[in-house]
Amino acid sequence: MLHLASETEPGWAQALRPHVGELLLDHAHCEKKAASTAVNLIFRYQDIVELMAPLSALAREELAHFELVLELLVERGEPFGPRPPSPYASALYAAVRSEEPHRLLDTLLVCSLIEARSCERMRLLSEGLDDPRLVALYGGLLASEARHHTTYVDLAADRFGRPEVERRLAELAQHEARVLEEMPREPRMHSRAP
Numbered sequence: 801m802l803h804l805a806s807e808t809e810p811g812w813a814q815a816l817r818p819h820v821g822e823l824l825l826d827h828a829h830c831e832k833k834a835a836s837t838a839v840n841l842i843f844r845y846q847d848i849v850e851l852m853a854p855l856s857a858l859a860r861e862e863l864a865h866f867e868l869v870l871e872l873l874v875e876r877g878e879p880f881g882p883r884p885p886s887p888y889a890s891a892l893y894a895a896v897r898s899e900e901p902h903r904l905l906d907t908l909l910v911c912s913l914i915e916a917r918s919c920e921r922m923r924l925l926s927e928g929l930d931d932p933r934l935v936a937l938y939g940g941l942l943a944s945e946a947r948h949h950t951t952y953v954d955l956a957a958d959r960f961g962r963p964e965v966e967r968r969l970a971e972l973a974q975h976e977a978r979v980l981e982e983m984p985r986e987p988r989m990h991s992r993a994p
């Protein structure tokens with residue numbers, strides 16, 4: 801269960817068919833960012849030993865995904881390089897409360913929602929794109945993103961209790977759905993259809 805408060809608009813994946821180069825570049829940045837977010841949490845919360853191993857494993861998986869996408873970019877002759885970040889993640893993190901321990905709870909749950917949305921969208925891409933290499937890539941990745949969603953929710957529940965996590969997750973999922981509705985129309989993993 802992904803705990804999302806909205807479904808992606810129909811036809812989103814099909815609308816990306818002419819833009820897969822840009823999508824892949826954006827996706828590579830998303831995987832790199834997912835790894836760095838997990839590593840940053842390891843540095844910020846070194847006093848919470850239970851977070852260390854799960855976040856380290858998650859960061860390694862995200863870097864492996866990053867390498868898979870890089871390989872595909874090279875195969876397609878599309879260079880990897882800088883790209884302005886999507887406004888999606890920063891708009892989501894704006895809902896994170898600044899004082900601890902709320903900051904940790906909200907951060908874990910925002911991470912869980914980004915994983916959930918990525919998983920939903922990878923499933924749509926695996927069904928809606930026409931390039932067999934990309935269909936295979938997204939079909940192969942979506943199970944790990946679903947697992948990452950669960951990892952973040954479970955880490956939060958272990959520390960804050962399931963009822964508090966369910967309550968806050970529902971609020972943040974509403975926020976995520978509103979953020980997504982306001983994203984520009986461009987070929988990115990977490991935008992609206994171009």
Ligand SMILES: [Fe+2]
Binds near residue numbers: 831834861945
């Ligand atoms: Fe990933």
Ligand SMILES: [Fe+2]
Binds near residue numbers: 862944948
């Ligand atoms: Fe992930």
